[in-house]
Amino acid sequence: MSSATTTAEVTSVAPPRERAKVLLPAILFLLLALAPLAVSIGMPAGWLALLTRALIFAIAALSLDLILGVGGLVSFGHAAFLGIGAYVTGIMITEGRSEALVILPVILGVCALFGAITGAICLRTRGVAFIMITLAFGQMVYFLAQALSAYGGDDGLTLYEKSTLLGFNPFASRTSFYYSVLIALAGAYLLVRGLVASRFGRVLRAARENPIRVSVTGFDVNKVRLVAYVISGMLAGLSGFFLANHTEFVSPAFMSWQRSGELIFMAVLGGVGSLHGAIIGAIAYLIAEDALSHLTEHWRAIFGPMIILFVLFTRGGIVGMLRKLGGRHG
Amino acid sequence: MAEPVLVLEALSKSFGALKVTDGVSLAVAPGELHALIGPNGAGKTTLVHQISGMLTPDDGTIRFRGEDVTPFNAEKRARHGLARTFQITSTIASLSALENVALGVQAKASHPLSFFRNAAIDERLNRPARAALDAVGLSERAHVPAGSLSHGEKRALEIAMALALEPAAILLDEPLAGVGKEEGERMIALLKSLKGRYAMLLVEHDMEAVFALADTVTVLVYGRVIASGDPVTVRADPAVREAYLGEEG
Numbered sequence: 041m042s043s044a045t046t047t048a049e050v051t052s053v054a055p056p057r058e059r060a061k062v063l064l065p066a067i068l069f070l071l072l073a074l075a076p077l078a079v080s081i082g083m084p085a086g087w088l089a090l091l092t093r094a095l096i097f098a099i100a101a102l103s104l105d106l107i108l109g110v111g112g113l114v115s116f117g118h119a120a121f122l123g124i125g126a127y128v129t130g131i132m133i134t135e136g137r138s139e140a141l142v143i144l145p146v147i148l149g150v151c152a153l154f155g156a157i158t159g160a161i162c163l164r165t166r167g168v169a170f171i172m173i174t175l176a177f178g179q180m181v182y183f184l185a186q187a188l189s190a191y192g193g194d195d196g197l198t199l200y201e202k203s204t205l206l207g208f209n210p211f212a213s214r215t216s217f218y219y220s221v222l223i224a225l226a227g228a229y230l231l232v233r234g235l236v237a238s239r240f241g242r243v244l245r246a247a248r249e250n251p252i253r254v255s256v257t258g259f260d261v262n263k264v265r266l267v268a269y270v271i272s273g274m275l276a277g278l279s280g281f282f283l284a285n286h287t288e289f290v291s292p293a294f295m296s297w298q299r300s301g302e303l304i305f306m307a308v309l310g311g312v313g314s315l316h317g318a319i320i321g322a323i324a325y326l327i328a329e330d331a332l333s334h335l336t337e338h339w340r341a342i343f344g345p346m347i348i349l350f351v352l353f354t355r356g357g358i359v360g361m362l363r364k365l366g367g368r369h370g
Numbered sequence: 371m372a373e374p375v376l377v378l379e380a381l382s383k384s385f386g387a388l389k390v391t392d393g394v395s396l397a398v399a400p401g402e403l404h405a406l407i408g409p410n411g412a413g414k415t416t417l418v419h420q421i422s423g424m425l426t427p428d429d430g431t432i433r434f435r436g437e438d439v440t441p442f443n444a445e446k447r448a449r450h451g452l453a454r455t456f457q458i459t460s461t462i463a464s465l466s467a468l469e470n471v472a473l474g475v476q477a478k479a480s481h482p483l484s485f486f487r488n489a490a491i492d493e494r495l496n497r498p499a500r501a502a503l504d505a506v507g508l509s510e511r512a513h514v515p516a517g518s519l520s521h522g523e524k525r526a527l528e529i530a531m532a533l534a535l536e537p538a539a540i541l542l543d544e545p546l547a548g549v550g551k552e553e554g555e556r557m558i559a560l561l562k563s564l565k566g567r568y569a570m571l572l573v574e575h576d577m578e579a580v581f582a583l584a585d586t587v588t589v590l591v592y593g594r595v596i597a598s599g600d601p602v603t604v605r606a607d608p609a610v611r612e613a614y615l616g617e618e619g
Binding site: 234235245246249253254256258261 | 422423424443444445446448449453454456460461462463464465469472473474476477478479481482483484485486487488489490492495531535
């Protein structure tokens, strides 16, 4: 066998799945880029605010998917990073530092530090113990925020202004806020996607399936997982920055364990491990939540069973369903 | 006589009251195929786990390429060139055969955990990976997910993954286990082709294969070495016949 034929085989094989991995995210981002036009042709303006909020959570769900779907680590404390991002934003704006280029490095630094310390401890455990210990760290931050009496304590902190960027006010109008978040989401998506495809990502993916094989191949599995955990936390912190600016309010509820559970559900709803699935899942979750809460005040009684049915009957989430509809399964 | 690549000195390991490894010493020379045989429960796999760093011995030392590697963990030993396969095949099921091997190439590359560039189309990884797949006869199956390969192919893939580490020694834990006759013959031919190029420690139940392949045979019974030497001498050893070969009929 000559090496020329093997090379030809490699390039000629373009699995259909690879094409779907490009097509679906491309359509998704195109639709999101066009979404504000819907307002100009008659959709209520509040709809854009809802979609902005959905994209903010999409950043957090995407970051969670990096460790949950790609790395196989079920973190039940991911909202802590979201909350840290929101609180850093709230506190800095309250203290008169509203410039995004000042706030963002602080958020990324604090989240990286928190992720490195808690991650190093959490990653000593596996399975249910990992879930419990991430939950415990999440609750720790939650109670810490409750104790921050200078910044509202239990009642939370209202922001009287929004962040600025180099003197501009990207968050002043709904449309520019939306596009700011969309750009951040697209950037985060490309970053995570690049990471997953890289050498680092390959080791992370392989370790989800077979950590022993990966370690006897010469890789420090825990180190790789810790780096992924830290990156994931930093991205979740970024979504906290947008969330604080969007709601103009931060409270300990941002980092409650229920919020962490919602993030897991968003990733599962969309289809774990696919990255764009987490984005779709977050959007679907927030739209469903909004629609149901307009119908009845007991909307959770409908939403809960819907979630259960969905998890029971769809494997691979929304992305998995779309793949089946495309007829490319099997 | 060349300096041995792998030396075990009085290795011991107990699980509670059970001595699974009892003062085992052996040496594997460069290019030598050293077979480790013994009845079920003799402690062969436990010994391989200790050599590869997945289990820590209670006592004794493991020298690899002249260095005491006893305190090293599994990944460090792998980076030093000690590769292994598993009794129960261990591959990354969702990754293609090529990617499984490329993972090993990557471990030896200058930036094993780089964040940049798409690893799947990185020729610096894929070229050596294809060569290793070629060496085990799997180049036609490069793009098949490892989980969809036949059992015999998975066994061969594991060997390609080991070769990707450019190892100085390979530990083979029953590469013929559960493999059909035809694939078994192919595996034996493959091991023969690797003989002389890599030091290999082969744990195997198939006696025909062992006596066809091995330069040296060590017999382990209840964690202890009861005989060691060239295949002809070991086969004739009365203690071995009684403890082990006799059982085979």
